[in-house]
């Protein structure tokens with residue numbers, strides 16, 4: 001570790017705006033959304049913002065104009081504008097790893113200049129994109145053939161965490177645009193079941209593996225990649241086949257070479273691309289193979305539009321800033337510990353899982369940039385499922401449970417699969433849920449329906465549950481880019497206010513190291529000397545005993 005420069009942060013809770021928010025919250029704590037809407041009938045049109053093709057209705061949050069003014073003041077006092085500029089201009093804002101954070105350079109326009117240590121990174125980015133496009137075209141067209149001369153019909157991405165979640169999410173989200181005569185699979189888990197189920201019905205002669213690992217040192221990915229090589233060579237019987245059936249995406253060229261990947265089939269990423277921010281880099285090669293280069297470039301243009309919006313729009317109309325500030329309000333002042341993301345679009349079924357990593361790995365931190373303890377709660381627990389499925393399960397807790405669960409509802413005005421009245425029903429449900437969560441059902445309403453007194457309390461829904469509604473025209477590659485960048489920058493906004501490093505992941509690194517110590521203890525034929533705690537020692541002994549029994 002080098003002695004990275006870091007910002008000495010003032011206490012967040014000392015900012016006048018923070019103290020203003022504390023006082024404001026005390027005063028408005030009991031205000032109900034029913035009252036807030038009654039006092040301000042136009043707020044449903046007023047408390048909205050539009051940018052980069054997305055429409056955000058944040059009126060169903062428990063905020064007044066005063067709350068918003070104070071939150072915007074907080075953004076100013078926390079220096080959000082200069083944090084944004086520092087990120088876009090390649091400053092090393094990932095202080096604990098002394099790295100720039102430039103996912104925005106991955107979708108920069110060809111002529112832009114973005115420097116890291118004095119070098120313009122945009123030409124390199126474009127060169128890798130061109131390489132990806134040439135490769136994708138040749139595989140998709142059947143020009144690229146496997147070792148025995150058969151065209152590639154199956155693409156298997158091997159990666160984990162940031163080298164998996166983005167590619168899987170994007171493939172599912174953009175499946176509608178994918179080449180349907182090709183099969184795409186994703187192997188991430190070290191559990192052999194993942195490998196077996198992903199490859200069981202595939203012919204190695206027609207299968208291409210993309211080994212995705214920024215470090216090319218991740219145990220799960222390397223183990224799966226070696227298993228894939230054995231699986232492949234088991235049929236193809238010639239080491240030379242590796243060159244036709246394996247390509248690599250990494251910043252570690254040596255590691256790829258050692259594995260046997262042909263230098264022509266290496267796709268580079270850089271240390272300034274964080275794993276969870278990498279789906280628009282070469283880590284997205286499987287996405288490009290699925291949807292084609294034009295659609296991939298359209299996705300990048302969507303990312304770029306939201307980047308520009310974030311960088312250039314005044315905060316009071318800036319979607320990611322507003323969403324980030326509202327998250328701070330819900331989390332730090334209303335005490336919410338969670339955020340539910342509820343896409344009313346089946347193609348976005350992996351979007352909540354993707355956002356879990358983006359939000360929780362980025363902002364699940366307990367110290368500030370200067371190493372001091374953060375004095376307020378940081379990232380909420382993020383989760384979700386597509387609507388309407390969730391309505392028939394966990395929404396009950398959101399409506400009537402004792403915890404406050406702010407929700408983001410995401411919907412599209414046009415469906416990609418028109419089928420009778422399905423889409424109107426889908427969207428009606430989205431709207432009904434946000435209405436019900438905000439306004440609930442009073443005792444009076446329940447009694448007016450003729451409900452007996454003993455049953456009435458069970459049927460009352462308090463309402464006053466905050467929601468955002470994000471609407472877009474249609475799920476396209478461009479819209480997906482806009483949506484992902486919206487959340488990236490909302491996460492950035494929150495991290496900047498909390499003064500934490502949103503771009504490291506030392507907890508993940510710890511997990512990677514600890515398993516390395518236990519693996520030989522499980523595998524050794526000799527009884528190992530165990531020096532863990534008594535629980536871990538006993539579990540190891542038990543596993544060793546039982547794994548041998550048939």
Ligand code: G6Q
Nearest residue numbers: 161162163213214215218275276
């Ligand atoms: C993401 C994290 C982590 C990482 C994986 C895979 O931001 O750093 O999820 O992406 O651990 O790492 P490699 O790509 O290096 O295999």
